[in-house]
Amino acid sequence: MRASAIRLLEVVPKSLVDKSVRVTPRLQPLTRTSREPTVMEILAQKKQAAGTKWPANLRLENPVPKEALVQVEQHARRKLKLLLKER
Structure with missing residues (x-):
């Protein structure tokens, strides 16, 4: 296991x-x-x-903010996010 900064930290009383x-x-x-x-x-x-001259296969898609999906029901939110992303 690799040592992380948190593991190397030790709290010492004043x-x-x-x-x-x-x-x-x-x-x-x-x-x-x-x-x-x-x-x-x-x-x-x-x-x-x-x-x-811009290649047709390079499309710029803006990310959908959370505020846009607030009104969507929770069970449908994930499917909608996947549909909004172009594959």
Whole structure:
């Protein structure tokens, strides 16, 4: 079994830590200042630039959001999702 970061982590009570040891603060989460284009947006731009040279077998399908399927009964939702995807 491969060791993961969680398995290597050990929680030590504060009372056992020597007072002279400096504990580094938790890292701040990374935030992006600019929005990068999604893969779908990049491909749509390439498709528009290619015009009629774009291969007919490469279709761009937007994913169906959850909000669109809220009103559908639960037992039919999975079948509907499969029907919405082109094969």
